[in-house]
Amino acid sequence: MAKIAQSLTGVRQHQRSQSRRKLYGAIAAHIALIGLSIVFFLPFLWLLSTSLKPEWQIFTFPPVWIPDPITFEHYGTGINFIPFWSYLSNTVIYCFFAVLGTLISSSLAAYSLARINWPGRNILFAILVAVMIVPNQVTIIPQFLIFRTFGWIDTLLPLTVPAFFGAPFFIFLLRQFFMTIPKELSEAARMDGASEWNIFWEVIIPLSHPVLATVGLFTFLNAWNDFLGPLVYLNSQSNYTLSIGLQQFRGQYDSLWGPLMAVTTVMTLPVIVAFFFTQRLFIQGITLTGIKG
Amino acid sequence: MATPALRFKRRGLSPQQRRDLRSGLLFAAPAILGLLIFVAYPVLASIYFSFTSYSILQPPFWTGWENYQTLLFDDPLFYTTLYNTFYIAIFTIPLSVIVAMGLAMLLNVKVRGQSIYRTIFYLPTIVPFVASSVLWLWIFNPQYGILNTLLWYIGIQGPGWISDPSWAKPSLIIMNLWGVGSWMVIYLAGLQDTPQELYEAAELDGATAWQKTIYLTLPFMSPYILFSVILMLIGIFQYFTQVFVMTNGGPADATRVYAMYLYQNAFTYFKMGYASAMAWLMFVMVVLLTFVIFRTSARRVYYGGQ
Numbered sequence: 001m002a003k004i005a006q007s008l009t010g011v012r013q014h015q016r017s018q019s020r021r022k023l024y025g026a027i028a029a030h031i032a033l034i035g036l037s038i039v040f041f042l043p044f045l046w047l048l049s050t051s052l053k054p055e056w057q058i059f060t061f062p063p064v065w066i067p068d069p070i071t072f073e074h075y076g077t078g079i080n081f082i083p084f085w086s087y088l089s090n091t092v093i094y095c096f097f098a099v100l101g102t103l104i105s106s107s108l109a110a111y112s113l114a115r116i117n118w119p120g121r122n123i124l125f126a127i128l129v130a131v132m133i134v135p136n137q138v139t140i141i142p143q144f145l146i147f148r149t150f151g152w153i154d155t156l157l158p159l160t161v162p163a164f165f166g167a168p169f170f171i172f173l174l175r176q177f178f179m180t181i182p183k184e185l186s187e188a189a190r191m192d193g194a195s196e197w198n199i200f201w202e203v204i205i206p207l208s209h210p211v212l213a214t215v216g217l218f219t220f221l222n223a224w225n226d227f228l229g230p231l232v233y234l235n236s237q238s239n240y241t242l243s244i245g246l247q248q249f250r251g252q253y254d255s256l257w258g259p260l261m262a263v264t265t266v267m268t269l270p271v272i273v274a275f276f277f278t279q280r281l282f283i284q285g286i287t288l289t290g291i292k293g
Numbered sequence: 294m295a296t297p298a299l300r301f302k303r304r305g306l307s308p309q310q311r312r313d314l315r316s317g318l319l320f321a322a323p324a325i326l327g328l329l330i331f332v333a334y335p336v337l338a339s340i341y342f343s344f345t346s347y348s349i350l351q352p353p354f355w356t357g358w359e360n361y362q363t364l365l366f367d368d369p370l371f372y373t374t375l376y377n378t379f380y381i382a383i384f385t386i387p388l389s390v391i392v393a394m395g396l397a398m399l400l401n402v403k404v405r406g407q408s409i410y411r412t413i414f415y416l417p418t419i420v421p422f423v424a425s426s427v428l429w430l431w432i433f434n435p436q437y438g439i440l441n442t443l444l445w446y447i448g449i450q451g452p453g454w455i456s457d458p459s460w461a462k463p464s465l466i467i468m469n470l471w472g473v474g475s476w477m478v479i480y481l482a483g484l485q486d487t488p489q490e491l492y493e494a495a496e497l498d499g500a501t502a503w504q505k506t507i508y509l510t511l512p513f514m515s516p517y518i519l520f521s522v523i524l525m526l527i528g529i530f531q532y533f534t535q536v537f538v539m540t541n542g543g544p545a546d547a548t549r550v551y552a553m554y555l556y557q558n559a560f561t562y563f564k565m566g567y568a569s570a571m572a573w574l575m576f577v578m579v580v581l582l583t584f585v586i587f588r589t590s591a592r593r594v595y596y597g598g599q
Contacts, residue, residue: 025502029402036396037413043471044416046439047428063442109324118310118317124325131332135531135579137555137572141342141565142335145349165327196316225421227534232560243423247538250427257431264424271419279412 051261058257078259086238087245094159094241098223099216101163102170109166110174111200115186128168144232154235170215177211178204214281224271242267343569360570373546374554380462382529385469386522393473397480415474426538429468455539461547476521483517512595519594523583530575551575
């Protein structure tokens with residue numbers, strides 16, 4: 001008996017030391033995480049702090065961390081220095097049509113690949129996967145020349161129209177999702193005389209809202225953040241999007257850090273807001289795909 | 294109406310199959326057109342252009358292997374940009390794996406507030422590249438930037454960072470590390486997939502945290518690491534926006550990377566043929582490097598259950 005009791009206390013001690021070790025581990029992890037969070041978050045604070053400081057506090061050393069007084073003057077200056085509203089509306093138009101086009105064309109193609117049994121669909125799928133490894137740089141020159149012969153240079157058309165012709169990566173993503181929807185659902189609808197279009201629109205699409213939202217979100221981000229496309233295709237300032245507008249602004253007025261940080265904040269804010277409303281989609285999308293928005 | 298061959302083919306299909314073929318093609322039509330117009334034709338045209346001299350103003354004329362020969366044997370800038378790209382890759386990729394894995398392992402301790410930390414680490418990756426580039430220019434500002442301020446607090450005179458030729462590339466690497474959040478999320482998903490029983494068994498056998506990391510976590514995570522390394526490599530060959538916004542390739546070509554030089558050839562000097570040859574060389578290099586990475590890592594990567 002005594003022996004058993006002894007060994008029991010031994011086990012308990014072991015357990016206790018284990019849970020204590022776990023506790024120390026958690027505390028250490030917390031400290032490390034807090035420290036690293038500060039490092040990762042500091043650039044955001046610096047951005048915000050600079051954009052809200054009076055001009056003279058920007059150029060003082062050591063710097064003033066908390067603006068005193070807080071002023072929004074740089075936001076006014078920055079927005080009036082550049083044709084901000086025209087940049088913004090071009091960007092919104094680009095995003096809108098990119099999202100619309102990608103959702104329509106990619107989900108149609110994905111439906112064809114996942115839910116219709118036609119000869120050749122496997123070949124098409126293989127081509128779509130293979131195409132993903134072709135770097136942008138290979139295709140951008142001939143694409144530029146195509147759009148040039150169309151007379152589309154210096155318009156938003158080269159940025160928006162291709163979206164209506166399917167994005168291989170998102171077709172792939174949607175196809176994988178559509179495959180998981182039980183076949184019986186389509187079969188039942190077909191029995192009731194539903195056409196392929198009806199099945200697509202009334203059965204598959206309503207069941208796919210989360211994945212469609214993920215695709216829409218990433219397309220929005222890609223368009224909002226796109227730099228190379230607008231840089232190659234847009235020449236006149238009235239057609240610029242925010243991304244090249246900001247780059248131009250920084251090239252011309254190198255030392256206006258206050259207004260520059262204000263415009264940078266304004267450009268960053270929508271994606272951060274979008275992120276907070278759709279965090280779950282983001283995490284889901286990123287683990288599904290491993291891409292950066 | 295149809296040609297004999299087609300009629301023959303048609304006869305082989307049942308009405309249902311014929312309907313499927315028609316609707317399948319119809320649904321996929323935009324994507325098929327897109328593949329032809331925006332991928333297939335450009336790829337073929339780009340191969341052709343790479344063997345020509347083409348300035349847009351005049352039609353392309355055939356020059357054979359001249360573009361490739363000039364690039365490989367007669368253009369020191371080509372090697373400068375290649376060197377810069379590899380320099381950035383060699384430091385960015387391993388450091389990103391280490392930082393992202395470290396963050397993911399810390400988050401995997403299941404501390405309270407995990408989702409807040411995760412959000413903070415992930416946030417930098419959604420900032421538009423142009424915005425983060427302008428912001429980091431200000432962070433790297435030698436006189437008033439935050440980085441040199443922090444160094445000053447601990448008594449160090451900071452360098453000129455992005456404006457100093459010998460510090461420009463390390464500056465870009467530091468900035469890249471700020472954006473490892475998406476890899477962290479992927480690694481975290483992988484860590485949460487590792488079989489917990491094995492860890493418990495190892496604990497009973499008295500394995501230390503270090504041993505568990507080396508003998509359990511890393512093997513289980515190796516497919517994720519391989520995947521991320523390859524995607525990072527592809528990404529770094531396309532590395533462009535940050536350089537364009539922050540330095541335009543300077544100072545003294547220290548940050549002129551491959552994609553930057555390609556862009557300049559195409560859209561600044563209008564050497565479309567030359568730029569196309571660069572694009573194909575890049576593609577070949579990426580494919581070769583991916584192949585080498587796959588080959589050399591084959592024995593070290595563990596795919597569950599083998």
